[in-house]
Amino acid sequence: MASSTAANPTAAMLVIGDEILSGRTRDANMHHLAGELTRHGIDLKEARFVADDHDAIIAAVRALSKAYDHVFTSGGIGPTHDDITAEAVAAAFDTPIGVRDDARAILEAHYRQTGMELNEARLRMARIPEGAELIENPVSAAPGFTLGNVHVMAGVPAIFISMLAGLLPRISGGAPLVSQSLRVMRGEGEIAGPLARLAADFPDLSIGSYPFQKDGAFGTNIVIRGQDGARVDAAMLRLAEEMKA
Amino acid sequence: MASSTAANPTAAMLVIGDEILSGRTRDANMHHLAGELTRHGIDLKEARFVADDHDAIIAAVRALSKAYDHVFTSGGIGPTHDDITAEAVAAAFDTPIGVRDDARAILEAHYRQTGMELNEARLRMARIPEGAELIENPVSAAPGFTLGNVHVMAGVPAIFISMLAGLLPRISGGAPLVSQSLRVMRGEGEIAGPLARLAADFPDLSIGSYPFQKDGAFGTNIVIRGQDGARVDAAMLRLAEEMKA
Structure with a gap:
């Protein structure tokens, strides 16, 4: 169909994960984000899906964050060795990244409450780029973050949905369609x-x-x-x- | 998860359509393609979703066709004014496009058989770039095409699936995973x-x-x-x- 000529803020989505490109998992977050952005008067102009590949993520983050007002990412911020999104986004902005006290405190409180151990792997989820603003995770505590115009969220659909619900009111949209x-x-x-x-x-x-x-x-x-x-x-x-x- | 180091042929998908980016329609073709390519030993490395926008399609086709062995597109080859994929792909390769006799013959036979009129709008579906190879459409006749390393297919899932089934045996894959x-x-x-x-x-x-x-x-x-x-x-x-x- 013909494209809209609205002067709304523009956005792109970046979905990160080998499991989606191999066909093992069917992404659900893009469709959810698309509907939510339309309701908030933000025009989703493009989506990209890339593998868990450091260079591919950096290249996509740089291209999309330059071209659009907002970039929403999904996937790759869990505790395992293949969760490399936070590092790659930090690298895309040449920003240092490390375990941050505010994020660590959130994880400590969560794991104390649930009686699980905050081990080294889980502590990786407190790695947040300098200057980034945290995005709340009401489902499983480990936060996402906003760095520049890039909003980094989890891939698990229930967590993605809950993070986005908290984030969207912070972002001013245009006139809804x-x-x-x-x-x-x-x-x-x-x-x-x-x-x-x-x-x-x-x-x-x-x-x-x-x-x-x-x-x-x-x-x-x-x-x-x-x-x-x-x-x-x-x-x-x-x-x-x-x-x- | 970690990326595979296989020396399989690489591929990208390009999904075209405002209706997907607005959240009205949920794409099903990428997940289907991902599974089929994995079974055929072709590594899907990236997918992009763009709007029905001439320049956006050209830019994506050029970038992806340079970076990967194969590009599979979905959407934008129907009879309406917003179906601009064929023109954009031809433009991306600087190739002339027009109604081609072989494609017109397929449509004529189909509409004769079904008793419908091959009007001006439907004839647009016979617009095929010079030198492109047709991709058979067993569902509704109007063919897709392969131009260079870009395989242009319909967005309606039943048609996409049937076109892909005919196309894949022509493309040599690597070792299946x-x-x-x-x-x-x-x-x-x-x-x-x-x-x-x-x-x-x-x-x-x-x-x-x-x-x-x-x-x-x-x-x-x-x-x-x-x-x-x-x-x-x-x-x-x-x-x-x-x-x-």
């Missing part, structure tokens, strides 16, 4: 002409068409999005008229 | 030490750990992957011994 949709029982190929003309007449709106097949018949969901509700109404009114014919 | 897994009822933080030592002693293998929580208890799935089955066996034997303790 208004969206209306129309379901027509015609194939995309049949309505492509009218849709293209509608898109040309409403360049400030984003007009998308999503084909489906049900019980052997072809249909299309048409979605009109924009920041000005009156414009979305006007476009939808015309579309509904045209689809009646 | 052998994989074994062990489920232990201990948290990642507890077994991180032994895992790191195992990874250091078996640098040719990829050793991943995937935490889970079940009925309030913490557990970890440990996965060992490699191209040499005997090495995977040896590492798994040692791991099983250590986890007994």
Whole structure:
């Protein structure tokens, strides 16, 4: 569908993990983030998935943090040898990283409470780059962090969701998108002409068409999005008229 | 988890579509491709999601086609105004594009058979870059294509799956990965030490750990992957011994 021309803040996502690229695990965080950002008036413009590879993470963090207002990362901040995201993000910003007292205190309190040992591996989760702001983890304590415009969060979906919920109110979004949709029982190929003309007449709106097949018949969901509700109404009114014919 | 050191062919995926970045649709094709490539001995190294934006698609196609042996794209080759992938891929390679006779013949036969009209919008799906090889579409006829090392396929999952099934036998893969897994009822933080030592002693293998929580208890799935089955066996034997303790 056509891209929106909104002047909202822009964002990219960086998903880190071999297990997703090998097909072992299906990522769920990108879809969740996409919906949350849309609701908060932040435009997700790009997502990248890279392996647990120091250089690949650095290159992606640098490229995305330069190109967009915000970067949200998912994965690679646990206690094992393959959790290298925090180091790589620090390296991308040429920032020193080490066990930080505030993060250590959070872990100490958590493990004291749960009766587990804060061993060397778990202490790795207190490694936070200098100057970074912590992101709270209500599920399992070990915090994420914001360094520059990069928000580093865990890959486990329940933790990612809870971290994002705490983070988003700190980030100011733009105007949320208004969206209306129309379901027509015609194939995309049949309505492509009218849709293209509608898109040309409403360049400030984003007009998308999503084909489906049900019980052997072809249909299309048409979605009109924009920041000005009156414009979305006007476009939808015309579309509904045209689809009646 | 640690990255594999296999000398397999490398690949990237490029998913194109505003509807995925807005959270309206959840992509399913990347997870499917990831699993299929692993089975065929091709290493998926990176995935990128971009909007229906001419320049963004060109930039991603150029970057990925230079960096990897193969690029698989999904989305943006239908009949509507926002389906701009074919044009953008052609532009990325500075290749002319237009309605090609072989693709038009496929569409003509299909629409004749189904009694639908091959109108101007549908004819756009016969636009194929010069020199590209067609990828068969057993679901709805309109073909994908391979241009250089870029394989351009549809976004609708049933069509993507069927196109990929026809394409993969044409692409020679490396040795498929052998994989074994062990489920232990201990948290990642507890077994991180032994895992790191195992990874250091078996640098040719990829050793991943995937935490889970079940009925309030913490557990970890440990996965060992490699191209040499005997090495995977040896590492798994040692791991099983250590986890007994």
